[in-house]
Amino acid sequence: MTRPATGAPYASWIFLILFVLTPLTAYLWPFGLAAFTPIAAILLIPVFRPERPGLVWAALLALLIYALVSVLWSPVFADQGVVSDYADAERQTWAKVVLNLGLYAVLVGVAARLPVRTMRRLAVIFMVGAVLLSAVLAFEGLTGTRLYHLLTTWSGDAMRPDLERRNVAQGTYSLALMYWPAVTLLLRRGWRRAALLLTLGAFSAPLLLGTWAPFVALIGGGVAYWLVRVLKDRASVVIGASFAAVILLAPWVVLLCEGLFDWAGARLGASWAARLDIWSFTAEQTLRHPIFGWGLDGSRAFLPFMLHPHSAPLQIWLELGLVGAVLLAVVWWLLIQRAGRLGPQAVAAAATYFVIGGLSFGMWQEWWLGLAALTAIWCMAANLGVEPNFEPVIEA
Numbered sequence: 001m002t003r004p005a006t007g008a009p010y011a012s013w014i015f016l017i018l019f020v021l022t023p024l025t026a027y028l029w030p031f032g033l034a035a036f037t038p039i040a041a042i043l044l045i046p047v048f049r050p051e052r053p054g055l056v057w058a059a060l061l062a063l064l065i066y067a068l069v070s071v072l073w074s075p076v077f078a079d080q081g082v083v084s085d086y087a088d089a090e091r092q093t094w095a096k097v098v099l100n101l102g103l104y105a106v107l108v109g110v111a112a113r114l115p116v117r118t119m120r121r122l123a124v125i126f127m128v129g130a131v132l133l134s135a136v137l138a139f140e141g142l143t144g145t146r147l148y149h150l151l152t153t154w155s156g157d158a159m160r161p162d163l164e165r166r167n168v169a170q171g172t173y174s175l176a177l178m179y180w181p182a183v184t185l186l187l188r189r190g191w192r193r194a195a196l197l198l199t200l201g202a203f204s205a206p207l208l209l210g211t212w213a214p215f216v217a218l219i220g221g222g223v224a225y226w227l228v229r230v231l232k233d234r235a236s237v238v239i240g241a242s243f244a245a246v247i248l249l250a251p252w253v254v255l256l257c258e259g260l261f262d263w264a265g266a267r268l269g270a271s272w273a274a275r276l277d278i279w280s281f282t283a284e285q286t287l288r289h290p291i292f293g294w295g296l297d298g299s300r301a302f303l304p305f306m307l308h309p310h311s312a313p314l315q316i317w318l319e320l321g322l323v324g325a326v327l328l329a330v331v332w333w334l335l336i337q338r339a340g341r342l343g344p345q346a347v348a349a350a351a352t353y354f355v356i357g358g359l360s361f362g363m364w365q366e367w368w369l370g371l372a373a374l375t376a377i378w379c380m381a382a383n384l385g386v387e388p389n390f391e392p393v394i395e396a
Contacts, residue, residue, distance in 0.1 A: 011110050022036075034370055037104075037107065037374060067324070070292065073295045076301055120381075130182035134179075145168045148168050149161075172214040175201070180345045180352065183198055186198065212359075213355070213359040228340065228343075236337050240337060247313045278306045292323060293320040299319060309362075312361075315362065335350060342382075353371070
């Protein structure tokens with residue numbers, strides 16, 4: 001990843017467009033990341049030069065292979081076969097995961113070989129986009145999504161206020177993942193007022209819009225950032241081991257806390273009460289197939305009670321069992337070690353993604369996996385000037 005990128009001008013334009021579109025998409029159509037990010041990767045295939053996969057990619061590949069094997073016993077596919085009802089895209093998680101891993105390997109691989117000049121330009125676009133997104137989301141939270149309402153009314157796609165609020169709030173997840181790389185770049189350039197504006201928006205928008213997971217995740221990222229500052233090289237070991245332990249112990253901790261969940265559910269509101277019920281149910285169902293799991297997408301076997309467990313550690317246990325949990329723990333261990341070499345902002349961003357994934361969403365959702373790839377690229381951009389990954393010859 002230190003050799004000059006072939007087709008650099010072409011790749012640079014693709015990333016420039018992607019970086020401009022990302023904050024707009026996060027605000028107007030967060031799930032659109034499931035479209036724009038893979039499209040960018042497809043366009044970059046001609047300039048991608050595959051190399052021997054690193055340990056993180058190798059671990060992800062091992063997890064993917066096991067997930068594909070588990071389709072053989074997944075109840076979602078048992079009745080009609082693996083490729084049955086192909087028109088129903090939501091039933092084809094196995095195919096989408098394969099495409100996502102391949103396409104995002106292309107995206108991250110090409111980004112890692114971009115010229116330093118290009119990465120610095122992309123860093124400026126990224127910083128500006130992050131600050132603007134934070135300001136817009138904070139404004140929407142303060143005004144009751146007034147701007148979004150005007151836009152949807154003007155476009156002829158007006159909707160109920162609660163749906164407008166939900167759609168706008170979705171952008172806070174993207175903003176949380178942007179925060180640590182962006183604030184690092186802003187402070188490095190001495191743009192303290194912009195860094196303050198970004199911080200105020202990133203932390204206030206989730207609270208104003210009623211999305212607690214990004215707020216909690218930002219705090220978790222801050223703890224990880226502080227640990228890297230204090231513990232230096234040892235921080236990656238501590239954080240990586242902590243994440244691996246959370247993954248491996250998740251269902252057993254939930255089972256031990258069922259009484260606490262019952263007490264908390266009556267006090268946290270209907271949304272969190274339902275989520276706690278889903279977590280308890282998932283942990284109980286994990287005990288029925290603890291080693292190999294129910295199979296990929298096995299969560300859907302429990303419709304309409306749940307579509308997925310809203311927690312990556314619990315979902316991996318339910319669907320892929322102990323085998324999958326061990327593989328995912330290895331992935332996160334290796335990922336944190338790699339992030340530690342990029343700086344505290346990369347570890348903080350990874351921690352933010354981990355916390356959000358532990359509290360929300362299905363782990364196979366395309367837009368969420370696309371955000372993982374984008375977060376890795378943002379961390380590369382924030383690493384410039386700290387510990388460059390690129391040879392000066394690439395400037396030529």
